[in-house]
Amino acid sequence: MSDSNDYAVTLKGVSFKRGSRSIFNNVDIRIPRGKVTGIMGPSGCGKTTLLRLIAAQLRPESGEVWVNGHNLPQLSRSELFEMRKEMGVLFQSGALFTDLDVFENVAFPLRVHTKLPDEMVRDIVLMKLQAVGLRGAIDLMPDELSGGMKRRVALARAIALDPQILMYDEPFVGQDPIAMGVLVRLIRLLNDALGITSIVVSHDLAETASIADYLYVVGDGQVLGEGTPEDLMNSKNPRVTQFMKGLPDGPVPFHFPAPDYRNDLLGRR
Amino acid sequence: MHKRSLFEQVGLLGRAAIDVIEALGRSALFLMHATFGRSGAGGGFQLLVKQIHSIGVLSLPIIVVSGLFIGMVLALQGYNILVSYGSEQAVGQLVALTLLRELGPVVTGLLFAGRAGSALTAEIGNMKSTEQLSSLEMIGVDPLKYIIAPRLWAGFLSMPLLAAIFNVVGIWGAAMVAVDWLGVYDGSFWASMQSSVDLYDDVVNGAIKSIAFAFVVTWIAVFQGYDCEPTSEGIGRATTRTVVYASLAVLGLDFILTALMFGDN
Numbered sequence: 001m002s003d004s005n006d007y008a009v010t011l012k013g014v015s016f017k018r019g020s021r022s023i024f025n026n027v028d029i030r031i032p033r034g035k036v037t038g039i040m041g042p043s044g045c046g047k048t049t050l051l052r053l054i055a056a057q058l059r060p061e062s063g064e065v066w067v068n069g070h071n072l073p074q075l076s077r078s079e080l081f082e083m084r085k086e087m088g089v090l091f092q093s094g095a096l097f098t099d100l101d102v103f104e105n106v107a108f109p110l111r112v113h114t115k116l117p118d119e120m121v122r123d124i125v126l127m128k129l130q131a132v133g134l135r136g137a138i139d140l141m142p143d144e145l146s147g148g149m150k151r152r153v154a155l156a157r158a159i160a161l162d163p164q165i166l167m168y169d170e171p172f173v174g175q176d177p178i179a180m181g182v183l184v185r186l187i188r189l190l191n192d193a194l195g196i197t198s199i200v201v202s203h204d205l206a207e208t209a210s211i212a213d214y215l216y217v218v219g220d221g222q223v224l225g226e227g228t229p230e231d232l233m234n235s236k237n238p239r240v241t242q243f244m245k246g247l248p249d250g251p252v253p254f255h256f257p258a259p260d261y262r263n264d265l266l267g268r269r
Numbered sequence: 270m271h272k273r274s275l276f277e278q279v280g281l282l283g284r285a286a287i288d289v290i291e292a293l294g295r296s297a298l299f300l301m302h303a304t305f306g307r308s309g310a311g312g313g314f315q316l317l318v319k320q321i322h323s324i325g326v327l328s329l330p331i332i333v334v335s336g337l338f339i340g341m342v343l344a345l346q347g348y349n350i351l352v353s354y355g356s357e358q359a360v361g362q363l364v365a366l367t368l369l370r371e372l373g374p375v376v377t378g379l380l381f382a383g384r385a386g387s388a389l390t391a392e393i394g395n396m397k398s399t400e401q402l403s404s405l406e407m408i409g410v411d412p413l414k415y416i417i418a419p420r421l422w423a424g425f426l427s428m429p430l431l432a433a434i435f436n437v438v439g440i441w442g443a444a445m446v447a448v449d450w451l452g453v454y455d456g457s458f459w460a461s462m463q464s465s466v467d468l469y470d471d472v473v474n475g476a477i478k479s480i481a482f483a484f485v486v487t488w489i490a491v492f493q494g495y496d497c498e499p500t501s502e503g504i505g506r507a508t509t510r511t512v513v514y515a516s517l518a519v520l521g522l523d524f525i526l527t528a529l530m531f532g533d534n
Contacts (some may be wrong), residue, residue, distance in 0.1 A: 052403075055406075055407060057403060057406060057407075077411070081406075081409045081410070081411055082409065084406065084407055084408070084409045085408075085409045087407060088407065089403075089404070089407040091400040091403060091404055092400070093399050093400050095399060095400035095401050095403065095404035096401075096404075097401055097404075098399070098401070108408065109408045109409075112408065112409070112410055113408075113409060154404075157408075158407075161408075
């Protein structure tokens with residue numbers, strides 16, 4: 001019981017495959033409640049897959065995914081949709097509905113899941129947009145927004161129903177320094193102000209480490225290391241060290257596996 | 270180049286067969302989930318009206334123009350053959366039966382696959398690649414019911430109506446050519462049509478065909494969009510697959526339905 005109180009999300013022995021390729025092999029992860037947890041790792045290591053497993057958009061081959069006391073793989077389709085009201089996800093592209101303006105995008109979850117009168121929906125939307133600094137963009141269409149603004153509107157939409165868990169999929173990718181600074185600040189601010197649990201999946205080390213209370217480094221289908229950012233910076237695990245210090249060569253080699261260089265040049269392949 | 274052994278070739282064939290059966294099973298489950306049950310997000314009727322506009326109303330120009338020209342060509346070709354037997358007054362009968370039984374449903378089905386089917390696949394594929402479908406799921410709204418179902422129903426309802434419009438415009442185009450241009454007596458033109466067209470054999474059977482084509486074309490189009498690889502290449506390939514599969518399905522199904530409806534005449 002205390003486990004489910006202390007941890008918003010718990011993955012127990014989760015394995016996942018794409019075709020014959022194993023993405024995760026018997027992974028255990030616990031996301032502390034009310035904290036910002038970063039999940040880091042090199043590109044293509046399955047970070048976004050992990051997020052989709054937590055959001056139950058993918059089913060694990062084996063293992064359990066507990067979110068707020070529910071084992072998601074065991075829920076029915078309708079129970080799952082009900083459960084997802086407790087979660088919000090900020091997708092990498094923002095994923096705004098392109099046929100709706102900013103106001104209607106943020107109002108969408110409220111219109112779908114509540115019977116609030118229009119005036120109240122409007123007030124809530126204005127408050128959410130004010131929180132992300134885009135109240136002035138209420139009438140714009142998604143194609144009139146910059147990449148950073150799209151993510152902020154998507155963030156306002158993700159918090160429209162006051163979720164308990166907010167997940168961010170590569171929130172800093174392709175952002176200019178100002179937009180990145182705004183997002184870093186917003187993630188921490190929303191986590192503390194709303195008392196939610198935040199999971200940030202990213203390979204942007206400095207930004208994620210600057211706001212995360214706890215970090216996981218994943219790679220090779222496993223958790224390579226976990227702890228506070230300081231713990232991981234001082235880790236003795238060479239894979240973790242290479243990632244945290246951004247070293248070009250190490251356990252993850254600079255060179256893609258290839259035949260002997262000399263033989264290759266001499267045509268003796 | 271690695272030469273495959275017989276065992277490997279048999280294995281690949283088996284793999285391909287399993288893939289096809291798997292895709293058929295997925296698409297059947299997809300259709301069942303999307304067709305039955307409410308959207309849960311409300312506004313179902315408005316969503317349906319919006320989709321009927323984008324799928325049906327926006328397909329009208331191509332249907333009307335094609336129907337007009339096909340009717341005109343049928344009348345011209347039919348007249349040229351029938352006049353040599355002194356039976357040019359039967360051109361009305363020829364045009365009406367050809368359009369109602371075959372060309373109306375089939376050509377509308379093919380045009381619908383090219384215009385509305387490809388647009389549906391591209392639209393849904395684009396929603397998938399920009400994570401709008403995932404986003405709906407995370408908001409707690411089932412995209413099968415909110416995005417797919419209104420498009421499916423709009424396709425089911427629109428295409429038979431488009432086929433009916435195609436027939437009417439085609440017959441009108443034929444009358445313009447045969448009566449106004451080639452000088453067929455208008456009484457004979459319309460009387461031969463009236464006496465030969467049977468409500469059940471021709472009109473109802475033609476309508477059944479167009480409903481069957483609507484079902485198949487829309488199903489293929491939305492499934493290809495939903496199931497596509499979420500990249501620009503994936504969307505392009507899915508759009509091509511929609512047009513190819515839907516066109517082949519229309520032509521194949523037309524033969525089966527024609528054999529069932531008119532085979533024992």
